[in-house]
Amino acid sequence: MSFLFESFKGWKAYCESNHLNLYESVLQYEVSQKGVTEEEIWLGLAKAFEVMKEAVDSGLSEDMTSKSGMINNGAKKVYNFPVAVLSKEFQKLISRALAAKEVNSCMGRVVAAPTAGASGILPGALYTLQEIHSLNDREILEGLLIGAGIALIIEQKASLAGAVGGCQAETGSAAAMASGAIVHCLGGSVDQVFNAVAITIQCMLGLVCDPVAGLVEIPCVVRNASAVAIANSSAQIALAGVNAVIPVDECIEAMGEIGSSMESRYKETAMGGLAATLTGQEISKRVLIQDIEILSDEDLPE
Amino acid sequence: MIGPIMIGPSSSHTAGVVRIARAAIRVLGAVPDSVVITFYNSFARTYEGHGSDKAIIGGLLDLKTDDQRIKQSFEIAKEKGLEYTFKSIGNASVYHPNTIKLNLKNGSKEVEVIGESLGGGIINIAAVDGFKANFSANSFTLIIKAEDISGAIAFISAVITQEKTNIATMSVSRKGKYDIACHVIEMDSGIRKTTIEYLNSLTWIKELIYIPEIDK
Ligand code: SF4
Numbered sequence: 001m002s003f004l005f006e007s008f009k010g011w012k013a014y015c016e017s018n019h020l021n022l023y024e025s026v027l028q029y030e031v032s033q034k035g036v037t038e039e040e041i042w043l044g045l046a047k048a049f050e051v052m053k054e055a056v057d058s059g060l061s062e063d064m065t066s067k068s069g070m071i072n073n074g075a076k077k078v079y080n081f082p083v084a085v086l087s088k089e090f091q092k093l094i095s096r097a098l099a100a101k102e103v104n105s106c107m108g109r110v111v112a113a114p115t116a117g118a119s120g121i122l123p124g125a126l127y128t129l130q131e132i133h134s135l136n137d138r139e140i141l142e143g144l145l146i147g148a149g150i151a152l153i154i155e156q157k158a159s160l161a162g163a164v165g166g167c168q169a170e171t172g173s174a175a176a177m178a179s180g181a182i183v184h185c186l187g188g189s190v191d192q193v194f195n196a197v198a199i200t201i202q203c204m205l206g207l208v209c210d211p212v213a214g215l216v217e218i219p220c221v222v223r224n225a226s227a228v229a230i231a232n233s234s235a236q237i238a239l240a241g242v243n244a245v246i247p248v249d250e251c252i253e254a255m256g257e258i259g260s261s262m263e264s265r266y267k268e269t270a271m272g273g274l275a276a277t278l279t280g281q282e283i284s285k286r287v288l289i290q291d292i293e294i295l296s297d298e299d300l301p302e
Numbered sequence: 303m304i305g306p307i308m309i310g311p312s313s314s315h316t317a318g319v320v321r322i323a324r325a326a327i328r329v330l331g332a333v334p335d336s337v338v339i340t341f342y343n344s345f346a347r348t349y350e351g352h353g354s355d356k357a358i359i360g361g362l363l364d365l366k367t368d369d370q371r372i373k374q375s376f377e378i379a380k381e382k383g384l385e386y387t388f389k390s391i392g393n394a395s396v397y398h399p400n401t402i403k404l405n406l407k408n409g410s411k412e413v414e415v416i417g418e419s420l421g422g423g424i425i426n427i428a429a430v431d432g433f434k435a436n437f438s439a440n441s442f443t444l445i446i447k448a449e450d451i452s453g454a455i456a457f458i459s460a461v462i463t464q465e466k467t468n469i470a471t472m473s474v475s476r477k478g479k480y481d482i483a484c485h486v487i488e489m490d491s492g493i494r495k496t497t498i499e500y501l502n503s504l505t506w507i508k509e510l511i512y513i514p515e516i517d518k
Binding site: 115119144151216301 | 304306310349350356368373389390395396
């Protein structure tokens with residue numbers, strides 16, 4: 001049944017003809033791929049959600065300073081700031097995504113979802129969603145399964161790695177997963193879930209991967225916050241039944257096309273964009289190891 | 303897609319690095335008491351910023367990829383008396399960009415392991431003691447150093463087949479004709495202790511290293 005995750009169209013058709021909910025088909029797929037029981041899949045998801053919440057909480061309570069010093073307890077500052085730009089909930093949403101991602105930058109424990117660089121987005125989105133709408137864990141775990149299905153298709157049609165497709169592939173995919181999960185958890189239809197993914201991708205297209213000094217810190221941490229905001233704005237739009245016009249499969253194809261024509265300096269090599277700015281290069285000189293041995297020809301390994 | 307659960311910041315700089323170390327200590331057969339760690343190429347510059355130094359020490363102490371103590375691995379190494387030295391070499395272009403060489407010592411036993419972190423936590427152990435190895439350490443691995451006699455490959459695979467395990471990959475490299483040959487066999491499932499003991503008892507088999515799943 002691996003063909004199932006080649007396209008959103010195929011996914012929907014499969015679910016319709018087998019009278020399955022989207023998440024049930026992912027559950028079946030996971031069972032068949034990993035050779036484990038449904039029970040074990042649910043347990044694994046529960047554990048993942050546990051670690052996600054733990055990352056948010058420790059990012060908001062423990063010291064989060066990275067070795068380079070570029071990350072310095074930003075999430076806590078945002079969380080505790082007295083002025084809420086929109087609402088208290090929005091402030092919490094943003095600071096939670098920052099928090100989980102800061103934990104990742106500071107060698108704490110996270111869930112790669114889909115990658116470590118994007119590990120603040122689903123935690124921020126789902127933690128806040130559960131709190132605002134008083135959802136039970138089971139509903140959130142269904143959302144995670146939907147997110148996994150979305151990522152499977154994106155991986156097939158484009159990529160999930162910054163080194164292959166730029167940041168759109170990494171934080172963009174995580175935002176799409178979160179957006180689809182949100183719409184599902186709030187009772188949206190299959191088409192609405194897909195629309196949320198399409199709209200999110202439309203918003204994230206073209207984003208390059210340009211981490212300063214090659215470290216997963218700047219701009220990665222703030223991009224986890226912006227991506228979680230886009231996931232929520234797209235979910236709001238899609239839930240209301242607004243159409244993305246360009247179908248989701250085609251949006252993903254566009255992402256793949258942009259990713260493959262992106263120059264390699266925008267793909268995690270730290271040679272372009274923010275990494276190549278004056279300040280970016282200064283930081284890089286400071287944090288990267290300079291006293292490297294350069295071997296003479298005869299000493300080189302063969 | 304949801305997971306793995308891991309220590310940040312990046313799967314190639316932390317999870318993969320921890321796994322290289324976990325594979326290496328299984329080659330040694332123990333947690334080392336001293337080690338020289340050489341980071342090559344891209345790793346040479348970035349290992350400190352990404353915390354790969356803590357990750358490699360964590361792995362050498364047998365911590366798993368999701369163990370929160372990795373961040374404090376230097377302190378734990380001190381407690382346990384593990385001595386370590388880091389080196390960086392920038393221009394070993396024959397190696398994969400993210401390569402680490404480990405020279406491990408435990409008492410009088412020494413091994414050298416070269417590992418590559420391929421991304422997503424996936425690794426390749428490229429060499430063991432100068433022999434080409436190329437195994438992923440994802441399943442069960444047997445490394446057998448034996449005299450280079452004819453029929454050795456057929457014999458070893460026949461013994462393993464008795465165990466009803468599937469051989470996923472098998473490679474042989476040798477330093478010279480009729481010298482020592484190194485067999486690296488990746489299997490889908492484990493083999494019994496008696497089989498390992500039997501192989502070990504054969505006079506033409508000089509050394510046998512059995513590496514079960516490194517993440518368990
Ligand atoms: S900029 Fe690159 S490293 Fe940072 S989150 Fe985006 S894809 Fe990952």
